[in-house]
Amino acid sequence: MRPSFYDHLHPPTIPAAQARLRYTLGMGGLAVFLTLVVGFTGILVTFFYVPTPEQAAKSVQELTFLVPFGWLMRNLHFWSAQLLILVAILHLLRVVFTGAYLPPRRLNYLLGLSLLVICLFLDFTGYVLRWDEGVHWALVAGTNLVRSIPLIGGGLYTALVGGSQPGATTLIRFYAWHLFGLMLILMAVGIWHLFRVRRDGGIAVPPPELRSDKERITRTELSRREGLAMVWAMIVLIMLAILVPAPLAPALQEGSVSASENLAPWFFLWVQQLLKLGDPFIFGVLIPLGALLIVALVPYITPQRLSPAELGRWFPHGGRNVQILVAIVAGVIILLTLLALLPLHT
Amino acid sequence: MHVIAMNAMPRKGDPLSRRSFLNLVGKGSLAGSALISMGVLVRYISFQSEASLPTQYDLGLASDYPLGSRINVQSVPATIIHDSQGYHAISLVCPHLGCVVKVTSDGLSCPCHGSRFLPDGSLRNGPASKPLNVLRVETNADGHLILYTS
Amino acid sequence: MRRGLILASLLLFVAIGFAVLQQYRSLKPVGITPSLTGQVEYCLTCHADLPVISQSHPVETFGCVMCHGGEPIALTADLAHSTLRGGGNPSDLSVVEASCGGEKCHSGTPQDNRDHIQRVTTSLQATYAGAIAQVRYAFGAQPAPTAQMGVYAIDGLAAFDPTSESSPAIQTFGNNCLYCHLSAEPLVGDEYIRWSGCSACHSPAPREDGTLVHQLTTSLVYTQCNKCHNRGNYSLLDVKFHSRQDAPTDRLHDYYQPIAEFTRCEWTLDCADCHTRQEAMGDGHIYNNKKEIQYIRCRTCHGTIDSLPLTYTITDENDLALRLAFLNPKVDLKVGDTILMTDKGELLWNIRVLPGVEGTTPTNELFSKATGQRFTFSPVMGSTCQQKPDQQDARYCHECHATQR
Numbered sequence: 015m016r017p018s019f020y021d022h023l024h025p026p027t028i029p030a031a032q033a034r035l036r037y038t039l040g041m042g043g044l045a046v047f048l049t050l051v052v053g054f055t056g057i058l059v060t061f062f063y064v065p066t067p068e069q070a071a072k073s074v075q076e077l078t079f080l081v082p083f084g085w086l087m088r089n090l091h092f093w094s095a096q097l098l099i100l101v102a103i104l105h106l107l108r109v110v111f112t113g114a115y116l117p118p119r120r121l122n123y124l125l126g127l128s129l130l131v132i133c134l135f136l137d138f139t140g141y142v143l144r145w146d147e148g149v150h151w152a153l154v155a156g157t158n159l160v161r162s163i164p165l166i167g168g169g170l171y172t173a174l175v176g177g178s179q180p181g182a183t184t185l186i187r188f189y190a191w192h193l194f195g196l197m198l199i200l201m202a203v204g205i206w207h208l209f210r211v212r213r214d215g216g217i218a219v220p221p222p223e224l225r226s227d228k229e230r231i232t233r234t235e236l237s238r239r240e241g242l243a244m245v246w247a248m249i250v251l252i253m254l255a256i257l258v259p260a261p262l263a264p265a266l267q268e269g270s271v272s273a274s275e276n277l278a279p280w281f282f283l284w285v286q287q288l289l290k291l292g293d294p295f296i297f298g299v300l301i302p303l304g305a306l307l308i309v310a311l312v313p314y315i316t317p318q319r320l321s322p323a324e325l326g327r328w329f330p331h332g333g334r335n336v337q338i339l340v341a342i343v344a345g346v347i348i349l350l351t352l353l354a355l356l357p358l359h360t
Numbered sequence: 361m362h363v364i365a366m367n368a369m370p371r372k373g374d375p376l377s378r379r380s381f382l383n384l385v386g387k388g389s390l391a392g393s394a395l396i397s398m399g400v401l402v403r404y405i406s407f408q409s410e411a412s413l414p415t416q417y418d419l420g421l422a423s424d425y426p427l428g429s430r431i432n433v434q435s436v437p438a439t440i441i442h443d444s445q446g447y448h449a450i451s452l453v454c455p456h457l458g459c460v461v462k463v464t465s466d467g468l469s470c471p472c473h474g475s476r477f478l479p480d481g482s483l484r485n486g487p488a489s490k491p492l493n494v495l496r497v498e499t500n501a502d503g504h505l506i507l508y509t510s
Numbered sequence: 511m512r513r514g515l516i517l518a519s520l521l522l523f524v525a526i527g528f529a530v531l532q533q534y535r536s537l538k539p540v541g542i543t544p545s546l547t548g549q550v551e552y553c554l555t556c557h558a559d560l561p562v563i564s565q566s567h568p569v570e571t572f573g574c575v576m577c578h579g580g581e582p583i584a585l586t587a588d589l590a591h592s593t594l595r596g597g598g599n600p601s602d603l604s605v606v607e608a609s610c611g612g613e614k615c616h617s618g619t620p621q622d623n624r625d626h627i628q629r630v631t632t633s634l635q636a637t638y639a640g641a642i643a644q645v646r647y648a649f650g651a652q653p654a655p656t657a658q659m660g661v662y663a664i665d666g667l668a669a670f671d672p673t674s675e676s677s678p679a680i681q682t683f684g685n686n687c688l689y690c691h692l693s694a695e696p697l698v699g700d701e702y703i704r705w706s707g708c709s710a711c712h713s714p715a716p717r718e719d720g721t722l723v724h725q726l727t728t729s730l731v732y733t734q735c736n737k738c739h740n741r742g743n744y745s746l747l748d749v750k751f752h753s754r755q756d757a758p759t760d761r762l763h764d765y766y767q768p769i770a771e772f773t774r775c776e777w778t779l780d781c782a783d784c785h786t787r788q789e790a791m792g793d794g795h796i797y798n799n800k801k802e803i804q805y806i807r808c809r810t811c812h813g814t815i816d817s818l819p820l821t822y823t824i825t826d827e828n829d830l831a832l833r834l835a836f837l838n839p840k841v842d843l844k845v846g847d848t849i850l851m852t853d854k855g856e857l858l859w860n861i862r863v864l865p866g867v868e869g870t871t872p873t874n875e876l877f878s879k880a881t882g883q884r885f886t887f888s889p890v891m892g893s894t895c896q897q898k899p900d901q902q903d904a905r906y907c908h909e910c911h912a913t914q915r
Contacts, residue, residue, distance in 0.1 A: 058401075058404065058405075061405065062407075072583065075581065075583045075584055075589075076409065076583055079539065079552070079583055079584060079585040079586075080407070080409070080539060080583065081404060081407045082400075082403040082404055082407060082533060083400050083403060083404045083529070083533055084404065084407070085532075085533075085536075086400070086529050086532075086533070087404060238512070238515070241515070242512075242514055242515050242518055245515070245518040245519060245521075245522050246518050248522055248525075249518065249521050249522050249525045252522075252525040252526065252528070252529055253525055253528070255529070256525075256528055256529055256532050262584070262586075262589050263589070263592070264581055264589070264592050264593045382513070382516050383516070385516060385519075385520060386515060386516030386519045386520070387519075389516075389519035389520045389522065389523040390519045390522070390523075392523050393519070393522050393523045393526050396523075396526050396527075396530060397526065400526075400529070400530070
């Protein structure tokens with residue numbers, strides 16, 4: 015009997031080492047699952063969301079308070095989105111710290127990094143769609159940050175905002191990006207990323223001749239483990255959705271006065287902290303892009319020191335350089351995030 | 361040998377073994393979860409917000425509809441007829457697929473698929489299979505005509 | 511199935527069960543669509559037991575959000591109350607225009623008698639311009655006791671700022687003596703507790719046990735006014751407020767401070783029975799002190815030895831007097847009734863001239879605005895009163911008519 019489409023998703027057998035949770039943490043697979051949940055709940059939420067400045071926050075409140083299980087769908091959408099960013103970052107760190115970026119996986123590494131950036135933009139555009147007082151200043155600061163880029167900033171701002179300041183056109187464009195533009199790019203890059211995983215020989219482990227562990231598992235066994243992980247992930251998502259609601263604030267008013275402290279969404283807190291230091295372009299665009307560049311260059315920094323025999327385990331000796339580099343970048347970003355949470359003025 | 365045999369495949373006639381029971385619980389939980397989730401989705405999608413069509417309309421003073429008149433009220437939409445037997449109303453919504461019928465010299469005709477009706481609302485030719493709905497009209501204490509759509 | 515998956519499936523089922531439970535245990539929204547806004551509001555989900563605030567503000571017409579602000583569809587307290595105007599009191603003067611204003615409501619034209627907000631915000635009780643002028647004049651900060659500053663800037667008055675005053679006495683005045691204007695935080699104590707803004711007079715103060723009364727009324731008892739008035743005296747010697755020290759046990763002694771003797775009607779009736787709307791709420795102009803706006807005299811109701819009080823006969827169905835009588839139903843006023851009138855033309859709608867015998871002086875009936883109790887009285891003309899026509903201040907009437915306390 016010829017294998018079905020479903021059967022083609024996995025090879026008939028894979029090395030057992032590739033499926034060890036202690037090695038992979040399961041973060042990649044979890045990211046795929048969270049993407050499915052966020053997409054599905056996203057479609058459901060779109061049934062009730064109205065993308066006009068007068069109706070947006072109101073429709074979100076209607077969804078939360080009046081629609082049966084509307085609160086559940088919105089909270090699931092919110093939590094799967096936030097966890098997706100977290101899981102994607104953990105996946106990135108796992109890939110770096112286990113040396114899984116060596117050829118032939120270099121392209122896939124860059125694809126994965128792009129996926130992280132796309133997810134961050136999806137999260138930000140989704141955040142803005144609330145169009146309530148909680149997002150007002152993130153919208154203003156974020157779009158003005160784009161304007162600070164020399165030469166192309168002005169044009170980029172107009173393309174993003176659709177006018178001289180955020181308004182109805184901005185909302186519709188963010189809606190279009192969130193539901194459509196970014197989603198299509200995510201699908202395309204995401205499918206390419208998953209294809210490359212198969213093409214590059216699955217999750218990185220030493221080549222067969224250097225492998226000490228010869229055990230293999232079937233695709234059925236792999237599917238069982240994935241199914242189990244999905245059930246556990248769903249339980250966590252549902253409990254989060256019940257116990258910790260997604261943020262809600264009154265509708266955005268033109269000309270409203272900001273609170274004494276306005277915090278950026280959590281994944282951009284580190285950028286907000288940087289911006290306290292001075293010029294928006296340098297601290298808000300250049301330095302974050304610099305951090306991204308460092309992470310992107312990981313597969314090209316002394317790759318010859320790491321041999322394929324060292325793959326399959328954490329902190330291989332040959333990858334020490336990039337591990338320290340990425341650990342420093344991650345540490346700085348975490349530190350900046352924590353500092354951003356301290357009060358502005360003592 | 362004896363111990364291994366204890367965990368062998370359950371035979372027909374065996375009381376429900378622990379393994380089969382747990383299996384049942386597991387599959388049952390998944391099935392139950394799936395069923396309830398279906399229910400949740402159905403409830404979610406079926407929600408209707410408060411705004412729905414009104415069931416009654418105030419047509420204004422009864423004296424605006426003199427004896428012998430046929431007046432169209434586009435907001436309902438309906439035709440109000442005042443004859444010797446009192447006030448009547450005929451809905452202008454075609455019973456076929458809901459288009460608003462047009463008033464012609466000899467009756468009413470639907471511009472979508474060609475249904476025709478006599479002036480009293482009865483069916484002349486299809487594809488509609490029912491006449492135009494007759495709606496109830498009453499006069500209230502202030503002398504206004506009230507039209508009921510249900 | 512393996513044990514791990516069985517456990518996980520069970521927990522998933524339980525988690526979904528929790529979600530369903532959460533939905534069915536949540537508050538059933540109770541909605542109302544007020545006819546003036548056409549937007550549904552769900553405040554009644556939690557606040558259904560609130561009494562209707564007044565017969566002129568039915569909830570089916572106004573709803574709650576039109577006056578109070580707030581988020582109409584939110585069902586959590588924090589979100590629902592986050593945009594409330596003025597906290598629990600939308601009539602606070604800082605938000606009163608948004609809450610109570612509007613051409614057809616309370617910031618319309620004087621011709622329609624709908625200019626309440628404009629009158630109140632320029633009144634002495636709101637601006638405190640009179641007291642500020644007197645104190646600044648007393649300590650040499652201005653050459654005459656004319657109104658130049660109020661507690662907020664309005665209509666030619668600047669905002670009084672104690673910190674930019676050079677005289678320490680005036681600075682102390684700013685700290686110690688600004689507890690009795692319509693935007694002030696009252697002094698601590700049950701005898702002072704009141705709302706701010708319109709509600710300072712028109713809503714009952716929070717009760718002693720802390721519960722609040724959701725009510726707007728035009729039927730004002732003297733105790734409402736006495737939240738600020740008759741509470742004590744300000745002394746310019748030590749620039750402090752000295753509260754009254756007596757412990758009154760009856761209305762006669764409670765009504766006024768022990769500073770003078772008053773006639774029987776001054777402590778039997780309530781303040782609003784004599785003091786007119788313009789006196790209490792202002793007439794839209796800035797005055798220099800209380801005396802300039804207080805113009806009610808004994809003779810306004812009683813007339814003088816050679817003139818009857820001014821009267822006014824209601825001819826129009828839409829007369830202001832009928833509207834006022836409707837808002838505070840204590841007297842069955844009709845078209846054709848004759849009521850008393852002040853010399854500024856303000857209508858004393860609760861005092862009606864009784865139809866009398868031709869040729870005799872007419873008697874009047876007064877209905878208390880607070881209790882509806884009926885009093886009859888005759889004018890001075892034709893009585894044995896020994897007043898002089900040019901001595902019409904209260905102190906002259908008090909010489910004979912004041913009650914010993």
